[in-house]
Amino acid sequence: MDLPVVDLAPYLQIAGDAAPADAEEAVRALCATVSGSLRDTGALLVKDPRCSAADNDRFLDVVESYFARSAESKRLQERPHLHYQVGVTPEGVEVPRSLVDGEMQERIKSMPDEFQPDTPKGPDPKWRYMWRVGPRPSNTRFKELNSEPVIPDGLPEWKETMDSWGAKMISAIEVVAEMAAIGFGLSKDAFTSLMKEGPHLLAPTGSDLERHGSEGTVFAGFHYDLNFLTIHGRSRFPGLNIWLRNGKKMDVKVPVGCLLIQSGKQLEWLTGGECLAGMHEVVVTKRTLEAIALAKEQNRSLWRVSSTLFSHIASDATLKPLGHFSEATNAPNYPPISAGEYVEQELSAINLKGKVAL
Numbered sequence: 154m155d156l157p158v159v160d161l162a163p164y165l166q167i168a169g170d171a172a173p174a175d176a177e178e179a180v181r182a183l184c185a186t187v188s189g190s191l192r193d194t195g196a197l198l199v200k201d202p203r204c205s206a207a208d209n210d211r212f213l214d215v216v217e218s219y220f221a222r223s224a225e226s227k228r229l230q231e232r233p234h235l236h237y238q239v240g241v242t243p244e245g246v247e248v249p250r251s252l253v254d255g256e257m258q259e260r261i262k263s264m265p266d267e268f269q270p271d272t273p274k275g276p277d278p279k280w281r282y283m284w285r286v287g288p289r290p291s292n293t294r295f296k297e298l299n300s301e302p303v304i305p306d307g308l309p310e311w312k313e314t315m316d317s318w319g320a321k322m323i324s325a326i327e328v329v330a331e332m333a334a335i336g337f338g339l340s341k342d343a344f345t346s347l348m349k350e351g352p353h354l355l356a357p358t359g360s361d362l363e364r365h366g367s368e369g370t371v372f373a374g375f376h377y378d379l380n381f382l383t384i385h386g387r388s389r390f391p392g393l394n395i396w397l398r399n400g401k402k403m404d405v406k407v408p409v410g411c412l413l414i415q416s417g418k419q420l421e422w423l424t425g426g427e428c429l430a431g432m433h434e435v436v437v438t439k440r441t442l443e444a445i446a447l448a449k450e451q452n453r454s455l456w457r458v459s460s461t462l463f464s465h466i467a468s469d470a471t472l473k474p475l476g477h478f479s480e481a482t483n484a485p486n487y488p489p490i491s492a493g494e495y496v497e498q499e500l501s502a503i504n505l506k507g508k509v510a511l
């Protein structure tokens with residue numbers, strides 16, 4: 154089974170009023186593909202004419218040069234007191250949910266062997282940089298989640314590159330969020346109205362394949378994303394596995410020029426569990442090894458950089474099943490909670506806010 158690739162251009166055209174009336178039916182079908190794929194696979198591939206492969210490359214180049222710095226110099230951008238929600242998170246800090254969540258461990262044990270995730274033995278060996286994208290609320294109960302950005306020195310192109318790639322990815326997410334809302338039978342702005350001034354984070358991971366490049370190394374242990382929708386551009390090194398709703402594991406191939414979308418826990422909340430957060434992991438696979446060999450041959454960086462962006466529901470907005478989802482069978486499992494409070498609980502569980510006992 155392949156993930157569908159949805160071209161966002163027809164929807165953008167309709168939104169711009171440049172399309173003939175009969176195009177509307179086709180766009181409705183596309184919206185149903187978006188919501189259906191998020192529900193059944195937790196993921197979706199999209200093509201957005203506004204996000205080019207060249208933009209993605211420019212972003213990867215800048216972030217590769219940052220991660221190539223020494224650990225001490227990168228640690229100047231570390232902000233543990235802000236729960237690592239801005240600046241750098243060193244390797245060995247973030248704990249995969251599957252390491253600390255007993256219920257998830259039981260679920261893993263019940264999976265057939267062929268679909269079981271690789272077992273992480275400790276915190277993730279990946280670094281990460283969190284770069285805040287979009288306007289921040291002037292007044293919020295969750296100041297740490299909405300902090301000033303941290304800018305690394307000595308990289309004059311950093312701010313512009315991160316802001317511009319971040320803004321493009323957010324535009325793509327907003328279209329997907331509108332299409333998903335239509336597909337789910339909600340009003341078009343049901344999700345996007347809650348995303349306004351959300352703590353959206355461009356959050357590339359950086360994994361040193363020179364030091365951790367052996368097959369089976371787990372960069373990001375089995376987990377779900379705690380945010381609304383995650384979007385990734387193409388990484389130069391594969392390794393992302395996702396689990397479909399039917400329990401099957403799939404290694405994701407993102408075609409050139411495409412973006413990968415994944416459903417996060419806040420979407421699960423808003424749909425009363427009809428659309429579950431997509432489980433995934435990042436491990437060194439045979440395909441990663443092939444990409445490492447090619448990069449060595451071509452003298453390219455061996456830092457695996459992901460172009461991950463976490464879009465969020467605004468911290469002060471309430472998470473609860475929307476519209477007809479309040480009648481969903483599992484809706485009672487998703488009681489109202491402010492998005493900020495929910496995020497803080499999740500950050501504690503994965504060692505980014507306070508410490509967890511391992």
Ligand SMILES: O=C(O)CCC(=O)C(=O)O
Binds near residue numbers: 393433
């Ligand atoms: O490194 C990646 O490709 C994605 C990592 C991931 O799943 C995450 O950052 O939540």
Ligand SMILES: [Fe+2]
Binds near residue numbers: 373376377378433
């Ligand atoms: Fe993730």
